[in-house]
Amino acid sequence: MSAAMLRPAEERIVHVPLGERAYDILIGPGLIGRAGGEFTARLKGRRAAIITDENVASHYLAPLMDSLQTDGIEAVSLTLPAGEKTKSFDNLAAVADMVLSAKIERNDAVIALGGGVIGDLAGFAAGIVRRGVRFVQIPTSLLAQVDSSVGGKTGINTRHGKNLLGVFHQPDLVLADTAVLDSLSPREFRAGYAEVVKYGLIDKPYFFHWLEKHWKQVFEGGPERNEAIAISCRAKADVVVEDERETGRRALLNLGHTFGHALEAATSYDSSRLVHGEGVAIGMVLAHQFSARLNLASPDDAQRVAAHLSEVGLPTRITDIEGELPPTDVLMDAIAQDKKVKGGKLTFILTRGVGQSFVADDVPPSEVASFLEDMRS
Numbered sequence: 001m002s003a004a005m006l007r008p009a010e011e012r013i014v015h016v017p018l019g020e021r022a023y024d025i026l027i028g029p030g031l032i033g034r035a036g037g038e039f040t041a042r043l044k045g046r047r048a049a050i051i052t053d054e055n056v057a058s059h060y061l062a063p064l065m066d067s068l069q070t071d072g073i074e075a076v077s078l079t080l081p082a083g084e085k086t087k088s089f090d091n092l093a094a095v096a097d098m099v100l101s102a103k104i105e106r107n108d109a110v111i112a113l114g115g116g117v118i119g120d121l122a123g124f125a126a127g128i129v130r131r132g133v134r135f136v137q138i139p140t141s142l143l144a145q146v147d148s149s150v151g152g153k154t155g156i157n158t159r160h161g162k163n164l165l166g167v168f169h170q171p172d173l174v175l176a177d178t179a180v181l182d183s184l185s186p187r188e189f190r191a192g193y194a195e196v197v198k199y200g201l202i203d204k205p206y207f208f209h210w211l212e213k214h215w216k217q218v219f220e221g222g223p224e225r226n227e228a229i230a231i232s233c234r235a236k237a238d239v240v241v242e243d244e245r246e247t248g249r250r251a252l253l254n255l256g257h258t259f260g261h262a263l264e265a266a267t268s269y270d271s272s273r274l275v276h277g278e279g280v281a282i283g284m285v286l287a288h289q290f291s292a293r294l295n296l297a298s299p300d301d302a303q304r305v306a307a308h309l310s311e312v313g314l315p316t317r318i319t320d321i322e323g324e325l326p327p328t329d330v331l332m333d334a335i336a337q338d339k340k341v342k343g344g345k346l347t348f349i350l351t352r353g354v355g356q357s358f359v360a361d362d363v364p365p366s367e368v369a370s371f372l373e374d375m376r377s
């Protein structure tokens with residue numbers, strides 16, 4: 001019997017039509033236990049190097065290994081510490097070394113079993129080892145399922161900022177096992193939810209409205225959760241297909257990220273103070289407030305966005321971050337390292353209202369600095 005015939009009714013497939021780099025995102029419960037079947041059905045190689053973290057490994061590494069083994073895939077694994085600090089040069093070297101030691105060939109695969117940190121790091125290694133080996137994403141956080149596992153952005157952080165080294169390397173398959181979401185902490189789930197809200201705020205006002213009404217069911221699980229994940233993956237896939245290498249429209253997916261990344265750098269990637277999704281939540285509110293300050297949007301929209309994010313328990317203000325932050329000029333330095341800077345000019349994702357985001361080139365740094373100064377007092 002084929003893997004497709006064994007699929008549970010609630011499973012969704014989002015296809016990413018990228019020509020010779022096209023792939024499927026499978027969304028549904030139990031996919032880790034069926035990973036071997038999906039792998040053999042879609043990839044030629046019969047060897048895999050699994051990269052994971054300590055938290056995820058204790059729950060899902062053994063079931064994944066079993067499934068691969070049952071389907072005749074020879075797999076080795078490397079378990080790294082959990083957390084944003086794992087996205088480092090040293091760990092990139094460790095992953096590349098392990099993948100080469102395991103003699104992973106171009107048709108074999110690196111498998112990322114974990115959240116965004118593991119996906120970004122393992123994807124970067126997959127993109128550079130032998131100038132590119134196959135890559136399978138098995139995202140285990142909501143954030144990774146709706147965002148980082150899709151679209152091929154990989155990377156590590158440097159002392160200059162977030163994701164400043166990396167390559168575009170599309171996965172060959174994404175297995176989003178929704179059963180694993182039940183074991184996330186409420187904080188981790190909320191952080192991923194910020195990226196779900198982002199798709200509504202970019203260009204889907206009806207989706208934002210739907211989330212305002214149904215967020216409790218999304219948090220509780222059930223059909224609304226799967227629906228929100230599938231809509232998010234579809235939304236991201238559509239943008240990626242239009243602009244795979246972020247020369248234009250893809251920058252919209254960065255809504256909230258310019259401020260968010262600067263805040264993550266300002267808190268030294270200390271997850272006890274701020275995790276990525278929380279930085280994005282604050283960043284999205286700031287983007288709406290900044291747009292209102294520039295008379296591009298109504299302050300009521302910023303208020304509405306802040307009200308929804310805070311209703312689900314996300315931080316919405318810079319002052320919600322615990323502890324001291326560096327001065328505004330240090331935040332501005334981090335913003336100046338943003339990958340969207342062109343000719344030294346800042347590019348921001350601004351908005352004309354809920355679901356009406358746009359890419360704004362040439363935003364005056366002095367306006368941003370004085371806005372940030374006001375927002376932190």
Ligand SMILES: O=C(O)C(=O)C[C@@H](O)[C@H](O)[C@H](O)COP(=O)(O)O
Nearest residue numbers: 147151153162163250253254257339
């Ligand atoms: O895939 C994209 O494009 C995004 O911008 C999605 C973001 O949500 C994601 O966090 C991404 O990793 C940020 O990328 P960066 O280019 O700003 O480092």
